[in-house]
Amino acid sequence: MEECDLIMKGGVTSGVVYPHAIRKIAKAYRLRSIGGTSAGAIAATFAAAAEYRRQENQQSMAGFDEIGDVAKELGSNMFGLFQPTPKTEPLFKLLIAAIDQKSGGAGGALRAIPRAFPYPVLFGALLVLLSVFTGVVTGNWAIGVLGVLISLIGSIGLIAIALKKMLFVDLPAQDFGLCSGKTLPAKSELAFGDWITQKIDQIAGKDDGPLTVRDLRRHGIDVATVTTDLSSKRPYRLPFETSIHYFSKAEFAKLFPKKMMEYLCETGEKRACRGSDPSDLPKDLYSLPAGDDFPVYLVARISLSFPGLISSVPLWRIDYLRADDPFRRCLFSDGGISSNFPIHFFDSFLPSRPTFGIALASYDPDQGDNRIDLPKQAPQSTALPIGNVDSLPGFLMAILNTAKDWQDTMQSMLPGHAERIVSVRLDDSSEGGLNLLMSDETIARLTEFGSQAGDRLVSEFNMDDQRLSRARALFPTLEGALADMSETYDDAYAKLLKEHRVRSGTQAWREDPFAKFGAALKAIGAEGKANHNDPDGKSIRQGDVGKFDAEVRLVATEDRVPGRD
Numbered sequence: 001m002e003e004c005d006l007i008m009k010g011g012v013t014s015g016v017v018y019p020h021a022i023r024k025i026a027k028a029y030r031l032r033s034i035g036g037t038s039a040g041a042i043a044a045t046f047a048a049a050a051e052y053r054r055q056e057n058q059q060s061m062a063g064f065d066e067i068g069d070v071a072k073e074l075g076s077n078m079f080g081l082f083q084p085t086p087k088t089e090p091l092f093k094l095l096i097a098a099i100d101q102k103s104g105g106a107g108g109a110l111r112a113i114p115r116a117f118p119y120p121v122l123f124g125a126l127l128v129l130l131s132v133f134t135g136v137v138t139g140n141w142a143i144g145v146l147g148v149l150i151s152l153i154g155s156i157g158l159i160a161i162a163l164k165k166m167l168f169v170d171l172p173a174q175d176f177g178l179c180s181g182k183t184l185p186a187k188s189e190l191a192f193g194d195w196i197t198q199k200i201d202q203i204a205g206k207d208d209g210p211l212t213v214r215d216l217r218r219h220g221i222d223v224a225t226v227t228t229d230l231s232s233k234r235p236y237r238l239p240f241e242t243s244i245h246y247f248s249k250a251e252f253a254k255l256f257p258k259k260m261m262e263y264l265c266e267t268g269e270k271r272a273c274r275g276s277d278p279s280d281l282p283k284d285l286y287s288l289p290a291g292d293d294f295p296v297y298l299v300a301r302i303s304l305s306f307p308g309l310i311s312s313v314p315l316w317r318i319d320y321l322r323a324d325d326p327f328r329r330c331l332f333s334d335g336g337i338s339s340n341f342p343i344h345f346f347d348s349f350l351p352s353r354p355t356f357g358i359a360l361a362s363y364d365p366d367q368g369d370n371r372i373d374l375p376k377q378a379p380q381s382t383a384l385p386i387g388n389v390d391s392l393p394g395f396l397m398a399i400l401n402t403a404k405d406w407q408d409t410m411q412s413m414l415p416g417h418a419e420r421i422v423s424v425r426l427d428d429s430s431e432g433g434l435n436l437l438m439s440d441e442t443i444a445r446l447t448e449f450g451s452q453a454g455d456r457l458v459s460e461f462n463m464d465d466q467r468l469s470r471a472r473a474l475f476p477t478l479e480g481a482l483a484d485m486s487e488t489y490d491d492a493y494a495k496l497l498k499e500h501r502v503r504s505g506t507q508a509w510r511e512d513p514f515a516k517f518g519a520a521l522k523a524i525g526a527e528g529k530a531n532h533n534d535p536d537g538k539s540i541r542q543g544d545v546g547k548f549d550a551e552v553r554l555v556a557t558e559d560r561v562p563g564r565d
Contacts, residue, residue, distance in 0.1 A: 085178070244561060
């Protein structure tokens, strides 16, 4: 089979788009590298598990058939996957009422207060009745009215006190998530964490322990997602490749099923306590398995912690900026905070296989009725929908979304990127996102959109067109960067590369090949510069290559971690 890579965007319940899209693509391509963020991370691990099963079992499509069935399962149990803890269940009820369009948004949240806080409301109602009764019996309506006001104020005060405790005590105690992912004792259906764990093993056809990165790599399969370390204020790429993080057994037991805990504790090494340890450092720290030993489930779960809804994942590591190298607690939250659509994953200057992307966008009827969009060529960078910013909440959300998504957005519009990204346009008011109460019909419609998106990628994408597009985008940009380099190389770098004394690298190595490579690049750049400035020259940039927003530069990536040594 031809091979491809696949990237899927985050979007909470919007992930119902992916199952049938994955299945359609897998019928035509072998999946080699799969990635995503948040809901896209779940889809990525499912797809990796299915490809593992295909390679293990003589090209069996059984795993991809299982993924197709996931869509039906979500249609009947989407809401049941999200199980708030008892302490924060009232907040969850208010959230559901606020995002449910049928209940009226903010008005629905107000009407949901009696369900969320029955005892304060009942207490206030009884006091109101008692006040009215007192006024009728005594004939003093002033006493009755005063009693009603006091009752209402008291009821509102009790609700406010309860809300304050939930927001400022209970929610932080649960690492800022209403739902931990673990199934509650009183529930018959699985919560999303236990469900994802079960599904990965079921799709992979594996019953001898959790699916690991080693299992995938044995068949040349790579899976990668993004998570955000809020404590260090940086993204990380999953799976972790170095053993710098530790987990507390007691903390992880609140988030992960027993089977996963057994694997993590058996594979990770327990840290020996020291006399110099501070009193608040957990005594049950284990090294988190990294590299080949990293469980595929954690690739999804650590990327999935949608702020406020799903608990963040706490990890511990040494803070090397402090004199005594203390362990510090780090909170890992949703990957979408850093990169909600990591289309740059698995990319190269001149790729040998396509990296398909499935993106999620907002549907605007004024822009036509097209729900599935796969451009034939890269659009201009101005070809973006213009939304209204006419309220304070809208203003704040626009700031947040722009700050976190602009890099993914602009990268997705470049030549060689846009033509391999299919966008599924969803109605934000009722489809995907935080719409946890989508009807069976709505979920079926979204899964059909996913099927259509997969069909279009398979039937319309042309790899030769992609190769030419990438070359047309890369070569002019590279020529311009080398031309700029040639201007400063002789003056500032040619002699320095050979003679300046540094701590690392031998003199011979810096003269050959280091300096020779620099001189070769300078020569290419100088030739490109001369050709470009010559009216009769033939630089690449003088050709019919178009104009677009791109540059070649050295960029830090989200998988920068210390070396194993």
